[in-house]
Amino acid sequence: MTKQILLVDDEEHILRLLDYHLSKEGFSTQLVTDGRKALTLAETEPFDFILLDIMLPQLDGIEVCKRLRAKGIKTPIMMVSAKSDEFDKVLALELGADDYLTKPFSPRELVARVKAILRRTSKEQQEDDTDDFRDDYRVFGALTVYPDRHEVYKADHLLSLTPKEFELLLYLMKHPNMTLTRERLLERIWGYDFGQETRLVDVHIGKLRDKIEDNPKDPQFIQTIRGYGYKFKEL
Structure with missing residues (x-):
């Protein structure tokens, strides 16, 4: 079509x-x-x-x-x-x-x-x-995510995430404990693989950490794998 x-x-x-x-x-x-x-x-x-x-x-x-x-x-x-x-x-x-x-x-x-x-x-x-990540909600430590509602709570507080932040976080959560390259995230979330744009990934990861981590400088959920990319650690 x-x-x-x-x-x-x-x-x-x-x-x-x-x-x-x-x-x-x-x-x-x-x-x-x-x-x-x-x-x-x-x-x-x-x-x-x-x-x-x-x-x-x-x-x-x-x-x-x-x-x-x-x-x-x-x-x-x-x-x-x-x-x-x-x-x-x-x-x-x-x-x-x-x-x-x-x-x-x-x-x-x-x-x-x-x-x-x-x-x-x-x-x-x-x-x-065919997504098996479409339950009513999923819990990751203090985070609760509602995929269909596009909502994420930290404890009982609803986080204010942009559409891209939510999409990125959900993709990381769907691949817990798996190291994902910046290039893969760029292609998967933004739909292209132009290497010079990988800073977009870093900017959005930084903003996500500010919102979901207790200490963004020592993140527990979204961890940096130096020289490679990021990993969402399932607590």
């Missing part, structure tokens, strides 16, 4: 360029130039992927992403922007974006990332159908 992609950018020449390259790869696209219309379409139509510029009229891309995730819409989102500031990148990913690409970019790289994220989400759906 043809994948439907919503393209959102206020620069029409960029939309035409993206439309050309994605259509060549067999995708069906719908083009939008403002954030408010993009939000309405994303809420009402079953897109498989959203490519979303940050600087948009009416409603910026960050706000569009935030509102979609707040409504439980899980369509994969790639943010694109001419801004290369790390703060914007981390903010977009923390709000639930699946990827962030800085302009100017290679259309070939963009298409490769779109395909990688779609492969990952398809794999996740297949795993969900």
Whole structure:
């Protein structure tokens, strides 16, 4: 079945360029130039992927992403922007974006990332159908996780996790006591394997430790395996 992609950018020449390259790869696209219309379409139509510029009229891309995730819409989102500031990148990913690409970019790289994220989400759906980690809840020491509700409690306190933090923590929990490379986590959670982006993993691990560990500097749950990656220790 043809994948439907919503393209959102206020620069029409960029939309035409993206439309050309994605259509060549067999995708069906719908083009939008403002954030408010993009939000309405994303809420009402079953897109498989959203490519979303940050600087948009009416409603910026960050706000569009935030509102979609707040409504439980899980369509994969790639943010694109001419801004290369790390703060914007981390903010977009923390709000639930699946990827962030800085302009100017290679259309070939963009298409490769779109395909990688779609492969990952398809794999996740297949795993969900046979997942043995879908009990009402699981307990790991002081942590209680409710997979279907996307909630994690530490003792009786509900932790405020971003969508990506929850996804990363759940994946680590599904592989207790197993050392996972940064590259594997990057591919599994963000859907691509570009080595220069492994800092994304480190940033999210640091934020998770701040929230779930009694002492983030001496973590008991998420342990660093030097030169390799991370391991979730089942207490």
